[in-house]
Amino acid sequence: MYSLNKVYWEVREGSGTTSIYGWVSVRAGAIVGFKYFDIKEVSEISVKVRGTGKGELQVSTTTSGEEVAxxxxxxxxxxxxxxxxxxINDGVNALYFYQGDGAIDLYSFTLE
Structure with a gap:
């Protein structure tokens, strides 16, 4: 069974400007992937999330690969x-996020 993730957009207007924000809603058991990043000396990942998810958000470089975070x-x-x-090894990699319990909205992630 496949879970379909949703992409949401929010438009905020004010002071003569318009800002558009987006995020991905990740259901329990779903995998969300982002391609491709030229990884160089990354040792930390940060995510901005909200929702009912609890436990751990798992990150890997393939859909069935070894976890990197x-x-x-x-x-x-x-x-x-x-x-x-x-x-994570240096080089060009995809990043896949898996949430097992609950659902989250993934707003952003940062590699440092």
Whole structure:
């Protein structure tokens, strides 16, 4: 069975400007992938999420590959930033995020 993830957009207008924000809604058991990043000396990943997800957000370079990070998350209605160590080889890689318990909205991620 496949879970379909949704992409949401929010438009905010004010002070003569318009800003557009987007995020991906990740259901329990679903995998969301982003391609491709030229990884160089990355040792940490941060994610900005909200939702009912709890436990760990798992990150890998393939849909069935070895995890390169596990990010502890907690249920929260507001956007929160979570950070975890990341062990990933330098080079061009895809990143896949898997959430096993609950659902989250993934607003952004940062590699450092």
């Amino acid at each position: 596990r990010i502890p998350i907690s249920p929260e209605k507001d956007w929160l930033m979570y950070t975890a160590p990341m062990k």
